[in-house]
Amino acid sequence: xxxxxxxxxxxxxxxxxxxxxxxxxxxxxxxxxxxxxxxxxxxxxxxxxxxxxxxxxxxxxxxxxxxxxxxxxxxxxxxxxxxxxxxxxxxxxxxxxxxxxxxxxxxxxxxxxxxxxxxxxxxxxxxxxxxxxxxxxxxxxxxxxxxxxxxxxxxxxxxxxxxxxxxxxxxxxxxxxxxxxxxxxxxxxxxxxxxxxxxxxxxxxxxxxxxxxxxxxxxxxxxxxxxxxxxxxxxxxxxxxxxxxxxxxxxxxxxxxxxxxxxxxxxxx
Amino acid sequence: xxxxxxxxxxxxxxxxxxxxxxxxxxxxxxxxxxxxxxxxxxxxxxxxxxxxxxxxxxxxxxxxxxxxxxxxxxxxxxxxxxxxxxxxxxxxxxxxxxxxxxxxxxxxxxxxxxxxxxxxxxxxxxxxxxxxxxxxxxxxxxxxxxxxxxxxxxxxxxxxxxxxxxxxxxxxxxxxxxxxxxxxxxxxxxxxxxxxxxxxxxxxxxxxxxxxxxxxxxxxxxxxxxxxxxxxxxxxxxxxxxxxxxxxxxxxxxxxxxxxxxxxxxxxx
Numbered sequence: 211x212x213x214x215x216x217x218x219x220x221x222x223x224x225x226x227x228x229x230x231x232x233x234x235x236x237x238x239x240x241x242x243x244x245x246x247x248x249x250x251x252x253x254x255x256x257x258x259x260x261x262x263x264x265x266x267x268x269x270x271x272x273x274x275x276x277x278x279x280x281x282x283x284x285x286x287x288x289x290x291x292x293x294x295x296x297x298x299x300x301x302x303x304x305x306x307x308x309x310x311x312x313x314x315x316x317x318x319x320x321x322x323x324x325x326x327x328x329x330x331x332x333x334x335x336x337x338x339x340x341x342x343x344x345x346x347x348x349x350x351x352x353x354x355x356x357x358x359x360x361x362x363x364x365x366x367x368x369x370x371x372x373x374x375x376x377x378x379x380x381x382x383x384x385x386x387x388x389x390x391x392x393x394x395x396x397x398x399x400x401x402x403x404x405x406x407x408x409x410x411x412x413x414x415x416x417x418x419x420x421x422x423x424x425x426x427x428x429x430x431x432x433x434x435x436x437x438x439x440x441x442x443x444x445x446x447x448x449x450x451x452x453x454x455x456x457x458x459x460x461x462x463x464x465x466x467x468x469x470x471x472x473x474x475x476x477x478x479x
Numbered sequence: 480x481x482x483x484x485x486x487x488x489x490x491x492x493x494x495x496x497x498x499x500x501x502x503x504x505x506x507x508x509x510x511x512x513x514x515x516x517x518x519x520x521x522x523x524x525x526x527x528x529x530x531x532x533x534x535x536x537x538x539x540x541x542x543x544x545x546x547x548x549x550x551x552x553x554x555x556x557x558x559x560x561x562x563x564x565x566x567x568x569x570x571x572x573x574x575x576x577x578x579x580x581x582x583x584x585x586x587x588x589x590x591x592x593x594x595x596x597x598x599x600x601x602x603x604x605x606x607x608x609x610x611x612x613x614x615x616x617x618x619x620x621x622x623x624x625x626x627x628x629x630x631x632x633x634x635x636x637x638x639x640x641x642x643x644x645x646x647x648x649x650x651x652x653x654x655x656x657x658x659x660x661x662x663x664x665x666x667x668x669x670x671x672x673x674x675x676x677x678x679x680x681x682x683x684x685x686x687x688x689x690x691x692x693x694x695x696x697x698x699x700x701x702x703x704x705x706x707x708x709x710x711x712x713x714x715x716x717x718x719x720x721x722x723x724x725x726x727x728x729x730x731x732x733x734x735x736x737x738x739x740x741x742x743x744x745x746x747x748x
Contacts, residue, residue, distance in 0.1 A: 398738030469667030
């Protein structure tokens with residue numbers, strides 16, 4: 211299921227438009243079946259998350275990255291929509307405020323990492339600080355490299371202090387983005403999702419793909435692996451992400467906290 | 480539906496155990512029907528909340544208060560379980576940390592109020608600062624009164640700057656709490672929810688009811704009304720709360736932001 215590992219191992223160009231489409235393993239599946247399976251997985255995730263919350267031991271951090279319209283919001287809604295808001299938090303990182311800019315770039319990120327028992331989704335993240343900054347030349351190549359090292363050290367620390375990290379790159383093709391942007395422009399109900407800035411960023415498509423490829427290669431670590439998700443099909447995207455999240459939660463061997471035998475003797479007056 | 484207003488108008492003792500049970504309007508209803516209706520309302524709330532999020536104009540703050548086991552966690556899960564985590568945040572206020580204690584008692588509360596487009600649920604709140612503190616005599620009667628005034632001024636400010644506030648007191652009887660605590664003690668899977676401190680607080684049941692009654696009367700304002708929810712029946716509790724939240728969201732006349740006519744002319748390259 212770890213498609214990025216597969217790409218990295220095969221040593222070929224990581225991000226190609228042709229890999230954003232439907233993958234072989236689901237090409238013969240039917241959409242309705244995929245949706246049903248995703249619904250099941252989403253309910254499973256909600257179940258696991260209740261135990262995660264009760265146990266207050268593990269922390270789960272999910273990072274969503276991708277070009278505009280790649281489906282980050284939709285993933286949050288569909289994959290985590292069934293979860294209990296008490297233990298699930300979605301954090302959306304926009305352009306930094308002046309107070310945030312007055313600190314190092316990991317400052318605002320660190321404040322939002324999951325506490326014990328929490329599942330936190332980052333909708334964009336510290337990766338923007340090696341993506342948009344690099345594409346627009348706001349930081350030097352040396353600074354980009356230093357930041358990869360900071361990020362790896364930061365994620366290692368989080369991992370070694372009990373956080374499980376999953377990073378997803380929602381991979382869409384340039385043509386698919388065109389369709390989705392046109393959809394937003396055509397439908398007045400979707401105008402609020404459109405930002406003229408999206409077109410400026412789209413003009414740097416190739417630079418972004420290069421920046422993503424470099425960042426993913428430099429920060430794909432054992433403790434914080436990247437998963438490259440073919441995301442032209444929303445249905446398939448949700449299914450793959452839900453599967454990886456559910457598998458990861460299953461692998462934590464979550465369990466309710468140990469009972470307190472002395473409690474059985476207590477009488478309530 | 481505003482049961483507290485009804486109680487307050489009738490000028491009788493606000494909180495009586497007998498009022499925690501099933502109310503007349505639902506006594507002839509069947510549990511399955513109530514659950515179905517709640518599910519519908521919960522889906523409706525999720526729909527409204529998506530528009531709230533898109534519009535980024537209104538802010539909705541929901542305060543849940545009640546004795547231990549009164550069902551605050553269950554309310555969050557059932558009523559808001561279908562909502563998109565991107566726009567819904569649940570904040571649980573525990574005993575304050577030393578940093579929080581070094582500030583005024585509204586400091587940590589203010590940090591968590593909803594931003595434009597957000598629906599935030601407070602699981603316990605600043606009301607603890609006029610409840611547990613009063614019951615244990617940590618603050619004087621004068622201080623309690625000053626705090627009612629602070630709280631009313633704070634909530635007025637929130638309201639006048641665009642926040643809609645709904646406050647729910649989940650009203651259970653002392654007998655019902657006994658059953659629920661016994662259930663937690665009997666079931667090893669529920670031991671994690673039990674805190675021996677709950678029994679200490681239970682011993683002050685009458686003082687808590689008095690403290691709640693005084694606090695509710697002093698802070699039931701037009702801009703931030705209390706709703707006293709009979710909560711011995713979980714099914715009825717969820718239905719009433721979901722109804723009030725859905726009605727409130729409907730009354731906001733939410734709509735998607737205005738379209739930008741100039742967007743129709745944009746061509747995506």
